[in-house]
Amino acid sequence: MSDTDVAAWATLLRVHAALVPVLDRELQAACALPLTWYDVLLELNYAPDCRLSMGELGQKAVVSRTRVSRVVDALAAAGLVTRESNPDDRRSAYATLTDAGRERFRAAAPIYLDGIRRHFTDRMTAGESRTIAGALAKVLAAVPPGGAVPPGGAVPPAVTG
């Protein structure tokens, strides 16, 4: 039973490993835009006022929270976003999409979406696609926050060292 149980997860790992480089290269070749940048621009474009704090970005985009800081630095250096400080909470820092950033994103989106369609969506039925989205959303909702497992053992307590 283990074999069939693990099949879905194992295949997911392989698809990710095989497809991400392909989509990343296509996007870079067409728009000179790394996938990480695209993801950040996407979330900013979707957010109200095209503005998000670093923490929100780290939570919404597929980027580590600590990494967001440097990615935003790079994006700001490229003129695609601006750093702003929040007058109501001077700890937090906002990243806001610039016009150039929005235009760059809108140019890149069709490329990326087309890649997803050609390599991923077109290979399955609409029903399969919906099933995947639904099932994986349930998985995502139940995954523990952070890469946690700080207490002793993963499965057995195993208190003593």
Added chain:
Amino acid sequence: MSDTDVAAWATLLRVHAALVPVLDRELQAACALPLTWYDVLLELNYAPDCRLSMGELGQKAVVSRTRVSRVVDALAAAGLVTRESNPDDRRSAYATLTDAGRERFRAAAPIYLDGIRRHFTDRMTAGESRTIAGALAKVLAAVPPGGAVPPGGAVPPAVTG
């Protein structure tokens, strides 16, 4: 239509980003075994004579072909595999599972499988799991080899120059 089309892929990316660190940590906490090591041990254990060449390992396991070399070095230093040369083709190098490696893998397997079950499989129905495995297998079979897209355009190769 784009939104729902991309949903499956986007969720896959998030699940991967969220779950891989969790499973990796659980495995490391319980067995001091990185996921990459586990994957290599798994393929070796499944292979005939517990032996595979570097190229085969790179193709079967979720590890870059060039990275295999260093991973095998580390595994050999840990006594879990041995490096052997192929007398029939002196270019190739074999990695063979040792008894210690096999034992280590067999100890780790239940931990990893249980993690997959708790965080992934148990969150969906058996039908959903089968659908995911089947659909993603189709995607995998159609993905272009290598991270390719060397020629100019991203979409059509267009044979003639």
Added chain:
DNA sequence: TTTGAATGCGTGCGCACGCACATTTCTACT
């Protein structure tokens, strides 16, 4: 046999990524 291309592999190098820690600012409680 000789020669050129192809295959399999290992390594130097640079990049991306996340962790642990320090810093600044906010919040709650006395």
Added chain:
DNA sequence: AGTAGAAATGTGCGTGCGCACGCATTCAAA
């Protein structure tokens, strides 16, 4: 007000990873 703790962010550092390249070997053709 004053203080301890929490929250949000930025940074030094080590690590994993893949690419470009070079070396050894094998195959194919002349």
